[in-house]
């Protein structure tokens with residue numbers, strides 16, 4: 097009797113220790129993630145810094161690939177160097193911490209680590225990754241390293257480094273092998289610093305909407321990434337690093353049962369919530385946008401992995417200049433091919449000084465609705481900290497102009513979701 101009790105205790109203790117072999121550098125699941133992305137810094141995005149693209153004088157430069165390919169390389173390098181030195185500095189980390197946030201998510205492209213023959217990407221980002229980690233540590237922020245662009249492109253978006261009509265990452269094993277090698281490197285760089293880099297996102301937004309082949313490659317890549325990130329010591333020793341997989345634009349239910357404990361530990365799900373990349377969503381009223389955000393709560397709270405909304409925005413239109421690509425118009429004002437005009441973009445994007453007080457009130461309501469709803473999951477990371485000409489997207493501008501509170505838990509509209 098006593099023996100069997102002891103045995104039962106020993107068994108449950110070993111079961112518990114296997115469930116909790118990982119001690120993450122942030123208590124995901126018990127404390128909410130509140131954070132902001134450092135978009136447009138180590139991976140260029142035309143809409144975040146249109147001036148970098150406009151000043152090339154070449155309208156064929158539409159992404160970081162063509163930025164390196166279609167202009168003088170020394171000129172491109174100088175522009176990038178200046179951008180890396182100025183777009184994000186330690187004072188941004190100080191301001192992010194002072195705003196009560198606990199995470200930054202830092203997009204970086206594969207080309208920071210390795211450039212293949214014939215690829216025109218310009219390197220030099222890695223010292224800034226190191227600085228960012230130091231700055232995060234200095235200001236007690238957690239930093240998510242987010243591989244935002246993979247060889248061949250995982251989604252064809254300009255923000256993968258290379259805009260193309262169909263992604264080619266998933267269909268080419270060389271591309272996948274190169275990506276795995278980079279994740280191994282990232283995991284080993286940060287395996288002993290998990291109190292500052294508790295979590296690695298091995299691939300941003302693989303284009304699951306492009307079909308089963310992308311989903312199959314992505315699923316296998318999450319398995320590979322788990323091995324690479326959770327076992328970075330070359331032995332059976334596990335790291336404390338959490339793996340942040342992305343839902344590949346599928347409903348969370350698509351991933352039900354995927355990578356569950358006790359066989360899998362330290363896995364979190366990243367989902368991105370935008371209401372602006374279709375004509376229909378641009379036609380929604382302000383109250384419909386708010387309701388749609390509130391409606392996300394049940395899916396987020398019931399999914400079986402820690403679920404972080406790793407990208408979202410208070411913007412309710414696709415009006416920001418170059419948001420749909422350099423030289424491409426917006427659905428909201430009907431200048432996007434095949435769209436139907438909803439209204440003028442004037443007053444919807446640009447500098448906050450051009451925003452009406454009722455629009456700013458809506459931004460506050462939409463911000464609160466989203467953070468209330470997304471905290472029913474494991475938390476949220478807004479896209480993005482800064483944007484040159486699109487204050488509706490900018491956390492920094494929201495703080496300065498009052499639609500984002502100085503303390504992210506204070507509410508003017510606590511009952512916005514009912």
Ligand SMILES: *[C@@H]1O[C@H](CO)[C@@H](O)[C@H](O)[C@H]1NC(C)=O
Pocket residue numbers: 212247248268269270271274
């Ligand atoms: C696969 O990708 C590599 C670059 O990673 C490229 O050199 C090679 O040509 C590609 N193979 C095919 C069949 O497209």
